[in-house]
Structure formats: structure tokens, C-alpha cells
Amino acid sequence: MKLFPESALMQLEFDKVKALLGEHCQASYAREKAANLRIHTRLDYIEPELKQGNEYKQLLQNGQYFPNDAVFNLAQELKLLGIPGAVLNGEQLLEIRKLAESIRHVFHWFDTDRKAAYPALLRVIAHSYYEKNISLLINDVLDELGVVKDTASKELSQIRTNLTRKRAELRRVFDKVVAKWNKSGYVSETEEAFLNGRRVVAVHAEYKRQVKGILLGESDTRKTSFIEPDETIELNNDVFALEHEESREVYRILRELTQKLAVHAPLLKDYHTITGEYDFIRAKAKLAIDIDGSYPLVHDKAHVHLVQARHPLLYLYNKKSGKATVPVSVTLDDRNRVLVISGPNAGGKTVTLKTIGLLQMMLQSGLLVSLSPDSQMGIFRQLMIHIGDTQSLEFELSTYSSHLKNMKYFIENANGRTLFFIDELGSGSDPHLGGAFAEVILEELARKHAFGIVTTHYLNLKVMANKTPGIVNGAMAFDEQTLLPLYKLITGKPGSSYTFSIAERIGLDKRLVQRAKTLVDEGHFRLDKLLNRAEQDIRKLEEKEKELHKLMKENERLKKEMEQIIHKEKHRQQVELLKHQNKQSEERLAYLKDMERKLKQIVFDWRRMESQEDKTALMKQMHAMLFKQKEKQVKEKVKKKFDAKYIETGGEIKPGIKVRMVQNNQVGVVKELRDKKAIIQLGAVPLTVDIKNLIAVEDRVPENAERH
DSSP states (O other): EEEEEEEEHHHHHHHHEEEEEEEHHHHHHHHHHTTTTTOOHHHHHHHHHHHHHHHHHHHHHHOOOOOOOOOOOOOHHHHHHTTTTTOOHHHHHHHHHHHHHHHHHHHHOHHHHHHOOOOHHHHGTTTOOOHHHHHHHHHHHTTTOOOHHHHHHHHHHHHHHHHHHHHHHHHHHHHHHHHHHHHHEEEEEEEEEEETTEEEEEGGGGGSSSSSSSEEOOTTTTSSSEEHHHHHHHHHOOOOOOOOHHHHHHHHHHHHHHHHHHHTHHHHHHHHHHHHHHHHHHHHHHHHTTTTOOOOOSSSSSEEEEEEEOOOHHHHHHHHHHHOOEEEEEHHHEEEEEEEEETTTTTTTTHHHHHHHHHHHHTTTTBBBBOTTTTTEESSEEEEOOOOOOSSSSOOOOOOHHHHHHHHHHHHHTTTTTEESSSTTTTTSOHHHOOOHHHHHHHHOOOOTTTEEEEOOHHHHHHHHHHHHHEEEEEEEEEETTTTHHHHHEEEEEOOOOOHHHHHHHTHHHHHHHHHHSSOOHHHHHOOOOOOOHHHHHHHHHHHHHHHHHHHHHHHHHHHHHHHHHHOOOOHHHHHHHHHHHHHHHHHOOOOOOHHHHHHHHHHHHHHHHHHHHHHHHHHHHHHHHHHHHHHHHHHHHHHHHHHHHHEOOOOOOTSSSEEEETTOOEEEEEEETTTEEEEETTEEEEEGGGEEEEEEEEOTTTTSSSO
């Protein structure tokens, strides 16, 4: 990306973001890459970088493990590996083995499912492969501590066997000498030591001429002399020679191993790059978690649609302080390419400008950005800024001439893929003249289809934005009652500077305030007052809208709760119905089992009976048993039909009332009583029935019928 001026990275504090990224890097490869982070303009580079950071962020948030714990700074070792004749020591070879094993774990991590789930992370190793021979070559030579194994060569095995024997022999002889000299009182408290690689006895200085051996040195106080006994000189020489022979053989083995590994030097360098890339991707993911970064939809065109965007550095600062960061939402597209933000000082205009600029830089460098994932961002080829304040920046105030010089560059170089930011356009000169120049500059930038954000207090720019295609007004919300900024951007309308409101609220003499008002152009004053009132009205409407939205959410919650209750009640009723049906089924099943048992008994008795009379009686019993249930079902049906029409009152039997006959459930009207009998009119036929077999009833009134 082409930047203007060169200090744009510093002014938008991109260098601080790179420093935060570098703090999360473990290896020098990733730290160097973070320090040299570039802002790109090609989608085919930016998008994979964003996807890699987003996939690793998901791994971290889900608590999943990725095998890149080891830190490798092997640039020097790998460089030596490619030089003919170079020899790597055991420690360096161990690090190379760790590198190869780390790559093995990475390749194994990408099983079939993970290849499909994390394609961007897989892309890092797409053009490489795992070579198991690297680890096998090193394992054949070195143990876990990096020491060359005895089995590395037959010669080394024989040398070490001889060395072990000689050392054991030297130890026996040396111990005898020490015991003899100690018994004579020649040996000091130290007894023995090593000097220049040879085993010596520590003897009191006054006895050094009374023992046979070679004086190899003395202590600093000259009270102790270090003597190699005559008996061990030859043995020491043998041990020294074997040790030298061992060193030469170890060196030869390591040189041979280094030569074998040199064949894989390009692949090992590739491995080193892969681990560094994963370290860098992890750093990007951790930074994204710190700043609440997300992956927006990216278009290969000039476009800005930021939803709930926050300045990442301000977000981190506020998070440490326990404060909330007010997000900003901005849209710049083909219809509205330039946003003119107005409002009172310290209201958040410059912070909004810097937020959008910094997020654009971060996105095009492959970093996840602090906004809602519903956002959409484009790719710009140029980014130009002109910020004339010192807010969070070590940047000197520019004069009006330098301001115009910068504007000249903007106009000459801006195009449809340019994103520009101008803080206080036209300031530093006469308001009327500066405002006129600002209007011309803004018109020209809009004509060149450049995208950008401008902050201003000039009234003519607010008016111009309302009537010029491609330019839209915006205002930073301000609470007139408390005189505190709300740091909230409202697009579609200009903002008031609240000049007189602030003066009145802080207690400035009303006479002076009124005098100042009379000096202001009437139209200008009325417009500012109108903007002031409109902004407050919009704030009230927004509050009511929030309240309405809250009530709607509450209603939705209650609706869901009611639906859950109704669902539970329906479920309970279904369960009760199933229980009732199951009970009826169980009763019917018990009845059928009992019937089966009785029928089997009847069949058994039938076969045993000889007289016809007994068989006839048994048949009657079976008939009664079989048809009793049918009769019962008929009676239940009649009873159910009766219950649908009548209600039993159980009252006194007297003429004129309706009664039910117990035997057949038929209903008639009592005509007269005769002793303990009653004459019942049943249709056209009068019947005489015992009163004890009658039950008083009355017609059932439907539930939806009106009762009188």
C-alpha cells in the first residue's frame, strides 16, 4: 500500500500494533516478520492470512491443541549445515532432531477431518513433506542428551571399552598411592584433584620432596602442592591418549552425520520456516483475542462497512481500566464515498478517523480487526492522512501552508482506490477563506471518486455535504445537559459545535454570551441552534427506540415462555391419555387372559364329562361367560348415551319429573304414584315400575348455553 505521508504508520499508531504482535511471537523468525509487517493490496495474499489467523483463533478459543510448542532459532545451524566441511555438535543436532519431530507432529495433527476443517492452516505445509530419515540418522548416533552413542561405530566402542579399563586400573593404583601417602601424613584435606586433565594428589607443601612424582602445580596460598605419582604417570598417559582418540572418533562421526544431513538442508530450512509461520499465526490469533478481533467479509474493491468497530489500542487501554469502549459504525460505498464529521471538540471525531484508518491498515496486513464479523471491508491501494493534532501522537502542528501542500498532493494523486483522512479540513486560516478552499478541495476529492473521512467545524462544509452527491454528513453525539461527549457517530446529519451551550453551562457571564450571539450572522446562529435541537431530538428518539426494542425483546421472551408452558401442558395431557389407554389395555389383556384360562378349563371338563346333561350345563356356563361381556359393553354404551343427555339429581320421585329406570337406563315421565309403584309414560306406552328402581333426572344443559 502506498502511504502519505511517510509518518502515516506512526500517526495512525500501526507501529504500536506491530509491537503488540511481536510480544506474542516466540521465535526470532516470527518476531522479525512482525517487525517488518507489510500492508498489502492483493486479495489473494490478504485473505489467506486472515483465514489462518481466524482458524488459529478458533483453536485457542475452543481449547484445542496445535503442536507448535517448541521454539526454534536455528538459522545459524541450518546455515552451517549447508556449508561443506562444517560439523555440528551434539546439542545442535539435538535441536535439528526436535525440529524434525515437531514437523512430524504437525503432519500427523492434520488428519482427514482437520484437513477439511482448517484448510488455511494446512496451506502452510501444503508444499512440504515429512522425512523420517532425518530423525533416524540422528537417533542412530546420539542419545537423548546429545552424547554420541558407543554403538555409533566399532572403533568408538573399542576405544571406550579400553578407556573404561584404563580408568579402572588408574583408579585402583591411584587409591593405593593416596592411602599410602595419607598414612604417612603427606596428604592435605583435599586429597586428590584434576590438573590439566591429569589426576593428581594434593600434598602438604613441606612434604612435596618426600614423595615420588611430578609436581604439576601449587595452590594460591602455596600450602598445597599437586603431584602426579610416578606409579600413575604411564596410566595417565594411556588414559589421555585414549581420550584424545575418543574425541577424534566422535568428531569424525559427527562430521559424517553432518554430511548426511546436509542432503536434507533445504528441507530442514523449509521446516524451520514452517514452525516460524505457525508461531507468527499463533501470535496473530492471540492478538486478535486481546483486541476482540474478527474476520469481516473482504471485497476486492473500495468499500467500507464497519459495524461496531473499536480502536484496538483504546479498547486495550479501557479494558485495563475497566471502562467500556463505545463502538462506531460507518459505511462508505459508491453512493456515499466521503463522510464529513462535525460536532464539538473532544467529541471523538479524530478517534473515529484514526479507528477506521488503523483497522484498514491492520486488515490489509492480514490481521483480524476489532469489529463485528458482520462488517464488510474493501482493499485500497493508497492511504493518505492529514492529522493536525497531537492526540496520542508525537506529531507537530502543521501550518496552513503545509496543510495546503498536503491537500495538493491529495488532489493530484487521489483515485477510486484511495482512502483519505483529513482532520479539521481548512483550519489554520481565515474561517471564510479557509472554508471556501476546504469546499473546493472536498469537491475535487469527491469528483475523483476517492473514499475518505473529513472532520470540520465549518458550516459551509456541512451545507455542502447535504447537497453534493457522494458526500454525507455525520455528527458526534453530545449530551447538552451534562456537557459530556457520547463518542457515538450519527450519520446522515451535521452536528452542532455547542459553542454557546458550553459557554452557558460553564457559567460564563450571560451578558457576554448574548453579546457574542448578536455578533454572529443570524442565519448561522439559527442553523446551529436548529442542529443542536435536532440532535437532542434524535437522541430522545433513539432512547425511545431502545426502550421499545427492549419491550419487544421482553414480549418475545414472554411469548417463548408461554409457548413452552403450552407445549408442556400438551405433553402432560398426552402422557395422561396414554396412561389411561394403557390402563384400559392392561385391564382388557387381564380379562382376555382370565377368559382364556376359563375356556381352557371348560374344554378340559368337557372332555372328561360323559353325561349329556352335564355337557349342556357346561355349554350354558360358557355361553353366559362369553356374552356377559358383550352385554356389559351394550350397557356401558347406553349409559354413556344417557350421561350425554341427562343428569341424575337423586331427588324425590313425584309426578311430573323425569326418571331413569335402573334395569334398562330408559327415561320416562312420572304420571302418578300408587303406593310403592309409579306409572311411567315411556313414549306412547305407560309402564308400572317399583319406585326403588327409579332415579330422578333432569336434562343436561350444554356448557355453551346461556343459563337463566
